[in-house]
Amino acid sequence: MSTETQPQEKKSYKETLNLPQTDFAMKADLVTSEPARLQKWREMHLYKRLLLARSESPKGKWILHDGPPFANGDIHIGHLINKTLKDVILRFRTMQGYQTPYVPGWDCHGLPIEHKIQQELGPKLREMSTVEVRRKCHEYAAKYVKIQSEQFQRLGILGEWDDPYLTMEKGYEAGTLEVFAKFVENGLVYKQLKPVPWSVSNQTALADAELEYKDVEDPSVYVEFPAVDPVRLHEVFSGGMGKSELPVSFLVWTTTPWTLPANLAIAVHADVEYALVAYDERAVVLATDLVKQVFALRPDLRHDIIATVHGRDLLGLQYRHPFIDRVGRIVEAEYVTTTDGTGLVHTAPGHGEEDYNTGVREGLETYSPVLANGRFDDTAPEFVRGKTVWEANPLIAQNLKDQGALFAEVKIRHSYPHDWRSKKPIIFRATEQWFIAMDKPFSFEGEAETVSMRERAKRACSDHVDFVPDWGRARLLGMLESRPDWCVSRQRAWGLPIPVFYNDKDEPLLSKESVLAVSHRFREHGSDAWFTLSPQELLGHDFPYPPGFEPEKLRKEQDIFDVWFESGSSWHSVLQRRTYLQFPADLYLEGSDQHRGWFQLSLLPSIGFNGVAPFKAVLTHGFAVKPDGTKVSKSDKEYVTATQEIDRHGADVLRLWCCSVDYQHDLPVSPAMIKEFGDKCRKIRNTLRYLMSNLYDFNPQTDAAQVTASSLDGWASAALDKLIVEVTAAYEQYELHRVFRLLHEFCAVEISAIYGNAMKDRLYCEAPDSPLRRRSQTVMHRMLVAITKLLAPMLVYSADEAWEHIQHKPLEDARCESVHLTLLPQPSGEEVSEKQEAEWRLIMELRDQALLQLDKLKKEAGLNKALDAEVIFYVDDAELRRHLEAYGVDLADVVGAGFHSFAEKDTPGPAVEVKVLDRRETYAVCARSWKRRPDVGSDAEYPDLCLRDALAVKGLKK
């Protein structure tokens, strides 16, 4: 018969147990608790306290320089990813002992804000002065700086929020001009007519970063450019043998018919084979490979290839423009292909980057007869004069048709650049722009050799910068290799004016001294001074004017800087001007799009100013994508609204999600995925809570016990050491997803499923100060402190809350009011032998086997409680048996059994075999520990208890 326990007795013994106690709530309620904790941090000046605490640190400073987000709109998932990664890494460095001042920044100037203000003002805009518009833009930017600042702080980002850097702030503006002055001094700044991407709707040049490529349908035309000397052309094709006067044309294809008035040349590839094709009493020249394809457009025409030559044979031949009285010639270009078109490329140096380069080489004019508003000027043929380029497209096609020069017209779908703000297609237009030369050699004072910006930047990138991931280096190098000269001018109002003055002959006054003079003025008054002060006031009364420049007759430049020049100079205005920071930064951390953006455009100014990179290391992360791996847009169901998700789940949940994904690649995310991380937070929180609740009566200073290797405590302690080492290494390598995985798994498996579970019996049932219980508490206390600290950089709120509930913190942490003020945990230093590891592995294997048997007994015999079972270990080897016996009650507890025993092994096989037996019919159950044991009833005073529990209860009575 099984021995049933009376319900009443159960109750009475419950009072004698050491059941868990804690005020640390199981339910986190992050949504309300986080803002309260944030407020607490503000009141205690956590950020400043941290800087102070590390001010004498032998580790010194570690600087992460913040890339400034644009001050526009609420923060989105991309901001969240970026700022969270920065914050986690900074907090890790702080806990390593570094002092980590972090100054967040914002990019405040630029088209997007100006565009917004234009929309808000509408027609009123025309009545307002530039300064008034700029004031509106300033207000707008300031408003969003404040909004985003609040949102970042809510996310738990720690930093100098009461004094961030703003690119529109006057000291910052002055700093940007200081950087520019150096470029002027080094002779790298020049002004030139050059085709640039031009936004017709905004009447401004655009940066590459301001272009968006979209698929659109455009008219494409195949145009015949008649050869000036057909006889000679026939000779070229016949090798001088044949003579013919059949009219010949060069067949050219373009998707931008409106650029044809600016055509000055036709480019061919020297190695490509070109054919002379006769049709309909005339002939055309085009690439042999494309004859079939092109004539397929005109199935009505019978055609014959007469002869072929190579492109180089055509060089120098002349053609007549079909509707302008002008002669052009055939030139060579590398970029000519035979994948589409005709293999002869219409070249208008005023309307394209490649065309421009060809034009410069061939000595052609940079001609573009298009005005800023997108309409043709007076130099254009009469039939398009005053028309917009888009209106001109059909007119030109019609004109060609009338001339008999239109071979074919085909609608084509292709990718074409658009203005990122107005979403309208852009044009390339030659305008006067300011440039920074990439290939002009220069030297700094004391430098023997002269080296170009491009070369210097590449050297810095190759030899002095670490990249995470390391392919970032190749990517940045590739961009430095191919980038054109930097066009730094924009025709806008909301930005930093380019400090150039012109005399009445339009000659520029631009020198290191003139720029620095204006910089001083800006440091005092801000860049609005450019619009409110006269040139004399800007330059100062003692400015030494060069000959030919009379102060009263000076005119101010109207262009402003490319915003990238401003944000790219932040290392100067921030790192070099704020003396508590350091240059160069230890780390720049941004999305991988910034290889082209901020990384490159910070590297270049720093190279020009300092000769070195502004960063020692560059870390990039990927982009948020939908769970299927494709791009997200706001209209998608999977779109994650960062602020909304924080309000719904709490910042810690978002932060944990962010840290769980390998950010080197794309980060798949959806609201459903975020939600799952609530579960993971809870698991971690409950694990901490469990540890904590069993330490309510434990003080490590007085109660700590020696941890022996031959015990689960020894195993757990070693596992914790390993965890500390691995997590620290993962943080060090910025592999945050590994940190998360290690910690989460440790909580779920090592603690929750194995160790914590096994310790329950002794924690609850042993006498409070029994050595076995104290030993376990010793390990659990160390575990709790260490894990809370390791979690702190990620789960900033939850870890800090847990920290508050830990009693009797280690001495070195005693004065740390917040977990964020502490240093990382260190491993115990206990050496673990290979043999010991093997022994623990054996025990875990035996545990697995026992659990399987237990499960079988449960299914087959209805044995639902492991406490009703006995585990028998069959061992022959005396030494091994002695080793295992040292684990004592651990051997039963590790599988949750009531009792364990050893027996002689009578069969061959593994050194140890384990067997689980159902003891419901054999032993009585202890009414207090619920374990079935042979020693239940041994104590006459407590016949319903096992020996250990009887003693424990007696102990309590004393």
Next chain:
RNA sequence: GGGCUCGUAGCUCAGUUGGUUAGAGCGCGUCCCUGAUAAGGACGAGGUCGUACGUUCGAAUCGUAUCGGGCCCA
């Protein structure tokens, strides 16, 4: 079209210099416990490692091609 890059269970990740039946956690399913309880435990089902060739005695791991993503550029 070009540069860089990614593609292992529903999800997030491990898989050392190519070597036995590809692992973990979560999620899911089934069950148990009710002294971590809006907690905890056990067991289980899930993958032809994007696809196709190739190198090799042997490939998730090397090579080529291809498909599908992402970032940047044209």
